[in-house]
Ligand code: C2E
Ligand code: CA
């Protein structure tokens with residue numbers, strides 16, 4: 001049989017003598033430019049430039065720094081409270097990763113996660129995150145703190161590893177964490193890429209007793225028929241629908257939020273509304289979809305906090321509620 005193969009090329013260009021004086025440098029810079037061409041969607045060319053050079057260098061430095069950080073515990077998990085919209089109680093927290101840098105201070109995940117994903121480092125980092133979150137759950141249980149669930153973000157590169165489920169199981173076992181308090185956040189695009197295959201993987205995760213949630217819901221494309229088939233627990237409504245939200249419950253965003261929430265309720269999914277910053281937004285959400293299965297996460301209540309500050313936040317919250 002005959003097949004037709006489609007071949008495309010990504011080209012990186014460096015020019016003598018502006019970019020380099022010898023072959024070795026020129027090839028290195030052309031290679032960097034080629035990487036850039038691939039990142040820009042392939043099938044194109046990129047010229048080496050000073051900005052590009054600096055960017056590649058920064059990425060390399062960041063990569064090296066992350067390897068060190070894994071060895072020397074320079075990553076930290078911050079926790080952002082998720083508050084029940086009816087009772088006002090903190091019921092959960094999203095674990096958000098931070099990277100400490102000795103001169104740059106705290107580096108945001110928006111900066112380092114993409115590099116970690118490109119280099120494959122995300123796999124090791126991701127397991128570190130899950131382990132840390134599990135250890136935290138056990139600590140809270142030992143301290144007899146109220147049971148607060150922790151959700152962690154898992155990247156596509158990580159979940160696609162054949163050993164993901166068994167490693168997750170090992171971490172849960174070895175830490176002794178209650179899997180029912182651990183939730184895994186996946187973005188829609190992750191599970192929609194290969195839905196049939198993913199259903200069985202998600203089911204395996206569910207058999208460990210771990211919860212599953214869809215992050216940034218409404219920003220990717222979701223096939224609603226699959227949504228029903230996935231063994232999900234929670235749907236997180238993306239911040240982009242909340243940004244423009246005002247008191248007006250008839251605005252476009254408000255209508256979308258109430259539609260998503262109606263669907264989630266029909267599918268018996270819990271809802272987390274992300275990015276709530278003002279009391280107007282909170283009132284609007286409570287009017288649209290506030291009920292016992294809706295949690296609110298946003299700066300209005302709190303930014304992500306280091307664990308100590310998070311615990312203080314929770315104890316104030318409980319004291320306040322018991323009054
Ligand atoms: P995300 O999973 O959508 O996390 C929510 C982001 O929104 C967090 O940013 C949080 O600080 C921010 N946020 C929460 N409430 C508000 C609000 O009211 N207003 C505004 N303006 N922002 C709010 P952060 O911590 O910078 O994390 C950014 C992204 O980095 C996360 O987006 C997630 O995709 C990724 N990320 C963070 N930690 C991890 C991790 O451990 N693993 C992986 N794979 N990705 C992570
Ligand atoms: Ca998330």
Ligand code: CA
Nearest residue numbers: 215216236274
């Ligand atoms: Ca999100």
